[in-house]
Every structure is written in structure tokens, then in C-alpha cells.
Amino acid sequence: MVLRSVNLWTTLLLLGILSRVSQSLHFELQSGRTKCISEDIKSNSMTVGKYTVVNPNEAHPSPPSHKISIRVTSSYGNTYHHAEDVQSGNFAFTAVEAGDYMACFTAADHNPAVTLSVDLDWRSGIHSKEWSTLAKKSQVEVMEFEVKKLIETVSSIHEEMFYLRDREEEMQNLNRSTNSKMAWLGFLSLFVCLGVAGMQFLHLKTFLEKKKVI
Numbered sequence: 001m002v003l004r005s006v007n008l009w010t011t012l013l014l015l016g017i018l019s020r021v022s023q024s025l026h027f028e029l030q031s032g033r034t035k036c037i038s039e040d041i042k043s044n045s046m047t048v049g050k051y052t053v054v055n056p057n058e059a060h061p062s063p064p065s066h067k068i069s070i071r072v073t074s075s076y077g078n079t080y081h082h083a084e085d086v087q088s089g090n091f092a093f094t095a096v097e098a099g100d101y102m103a104c105f106t107a108a109d110h111n112p113a114v115t116l117s118v119d120l121d122w123r124s125g126i127h128s129k130e131w132s133t134l135a136k137k138s139q140v141e142v143m144e145f146e147v148k149k150l151i152e153t154v155s156s157i158h159e160e161m162f163y164l165r166d167r168e169e170e171m172q173n174l175n176r177s178t179n180s181k182m183a184w185l186g187f188l189s190l191f192v193c194l195g196v197a198g199m200q201f202l203h204l205k206t207f208l209e210k211k212k213v214i
Contacts, residue, residue: 025120029068032109036102039122043098047124049081051105052088054117062087065114069106075099095124 029035041047051070055062070089072081074097081091085108095101107116 025122027118027120029105029107029116029118031065031107031111031113031115034104034106036104037120037122038100038102039124041095041098041101041124043095045095045124046092047095047101047122048090048092049103049120049122050088050090051103051118051120054119056117065108065110066116067108068116068118069108070103072101072103074101 025037027035027037039047049072051068053062053066053068055066067085067087069084070081070086071079072091073079074095076097076099078097080093080101081103083089103120103122105118105120107114
């Protein structure tokens, strides 16, 4: 029993150390090249990330060539963050789909080629709560975007309902006009049939009288 407890605490300690280590990542990126980092995220989990191109000389501003482009996508190809020609940035969103999320970094193409050092801190789940301010700010922006999208959707549905109502009114008018024309055509056909029947009766009567049948 004691041995099991020791093993359990050892496992939990290792998982804690590994999870902390996996949160921060440093990698190098050459000009014109792309490097992708993946993170397995559960659905409805908050994830936040912060990336920075390391300035090779802190005493001077970062050179213009030290800029990257980044795109964060889900395994279904949906884009959750996109930035072009930046030296730093952050992202935060709630994962809708479970699976591997990919953050792809692309360095601008320069001649002569340069090698950029990039720091990435990507946290998911309970670790993302440490960046509550960033997450709240991003969530407000996401909610604002979703509200605007819902307003546009409602407006589109409203316009579609008016269009369908007008189309229904046109169809009703067309049906009434068609029914009226069909009624007049029916009366005309009946009148023609009665007229032809009367003419045939008179012709038959005249023929029989000539033949002295009647």
C-alpha cells in the first residue's frame, strides 16, 4: 500500500514537471522557412498562447528582418488566429473541436538569410487560467465578433422572411388569376360543346325529316 502511494506521488510529480516544461518552447526559424507546433486540446477547453521573436541585441531595436507570420488552425482546418509580419503577439480561444491544434510560424524571406529565435508559451486547460486577463480580452473580442455575426444572421433571416412573404403573395395572385382563367375557359368549353351538340341535333333532325323517317 505504501509502495503504491509512493508510485502515485512520483507519477503525479513527473506529470506536473512535464506539463510545466511543455508550456514554454524555444526554437529557431530560418528565413523563408515554416515550422509548426501542435497541441492536443480537448473540446470546450481554454487555450492561450504568447509568442515573441527574440531580439539578438537588446541594446538596439529589433531589426526589420526579425518578423514572422503565424496561423493557428484546428485539425479541421478552421483558423483561430492569424497575424502577418509581427515580432510578437498572443492568442486565446476556446476549442470547439477536440484534436490537434497547429501553430505554424513562417519567417520572412531575406537575402542574406537570417536565423530567428522564437519563444512560444502555449498553455491549455487549467494552465491557461494564469493568463486570465489575456483570455478575457480575447474572449470579449470573440464574443463581440459572434454577436455581430448573429445580428447579421438575424437580419438576413428577417430579409429572407420578407422575400418569402412577397413570393407567397405573388404565388397566391398567380393562383387566383390562373383559377379565374381556368373557370372562364371551362365555361367557354361548355358553351362550345353545347353549341356543337345543338348544331348536331338540328342537323340530324333535318336529315331525318328529309328521309321522312320522322
